[in-house]
Amino acid sequence: MTMKFYFGRGTVALASLIALEETGITYEPVRLDMAAGQQRSPDYLAINPKGRVPALVTDQGILTETPALLVYIAQLAPEKKLAPLDDAFAFARLQSFNSYLCSTVHVAHAHKLRGSRWADQESSFEDMRNRVAGNVTECFSLIESEMFIGPWVLGDQYSVADAYLFTVAGWLAGDGVDVNQFPAIADFVARMRARPAVAKAVALENA
Template sequence: MKLYYAAGTISIAVAIALEEAGLPYDAHKLDFAAGEQQSPDYATINPKGRVPALDVGGTILTETGALLDYIATQTPHLMPTDPVAAAKARSVMYYLASTMHVNHAHKMRGHRWADNESSWHDMTAKVPETMTASAQFVETECLIGPYILGDTFTLADAYLFMVCTWLPGDDVDLAPFPKIRTFMDAMDARPSVQAVRAKGMLR
């Protein structure tokens, strides 16, 4: 497998998942500052111009949740077999994709939603408020503790971890969120997270 990623992005959740699964992969870093994600070469891999993308035997898979689900099929213990517990984990993943990641993207990607630059500034100014609201939802509704499903790690935790790494940069004060702080400490202690840090994929 070959993972296309950019440092600090949601694509690192997939790298963490691959490390958790013990699956071998090659990592190809894209330089977002240089616009490599918009290059013609990368367009043949992922025409959306985003990461992650995972090449599995010549088939390209995209979208973080889909890649995590694929990895779970290769290593079943990383997602619960109980359908209710699995739905709980996935509900957090879908919230992250549909709401929290979008809140964060308004900070630097306002051009996706508006042409007027003044609107971009308004979006950026709103990010600390919307990301704090998302952090509150994670704190009260998503974490049983220390992980999403209590003591059991799932690949949804890799997804949540990466999104939560963005909170300080989005000017979210973590002091009121003890469950998130405990969760982040638990994730930082995992060999998978330490491995991607050692590879320079995660700051």
């Protein structure tokens, strides 16, 4: 069975799309029209009842949630060394970094357009939007100063954490944050764009 990967333009699914392209594994990309609400269609909800992307259909079942997908994809192609699978501490550091992006940075970003997840009043939505730039800046300041080793997230070895960071960093401008105030991250983003797998994934996202 060929795996099928569901994603949407401008979403966190780009991280897993990059990881899949890095492995060279055969898969079928399926882009949903998020603006039209295709992620909430009965057909897609039968695949992922959360109504979100990404979702990866495998011969063993369906996987969702970016941190889980990234590790799974890395394990499918261990020869690519997209995760330090043989080093328990380094692997935990990878998981720690990805968990921070998932639970803190993505949530800070989501308050710009997804305020209805946390409140009902328009005044509350405005307050949330007003906090996004500051909160995201604080997150990336911590990443730049304490979490990013360089030249890649974990140091010399490129990993799926880099695909994740690149994806989330791509939201900075829309959140009102200039990536150039984080020199290491800005340099990282430029180097990521030069990777063939990243270029192919971005092209698939924007096709």
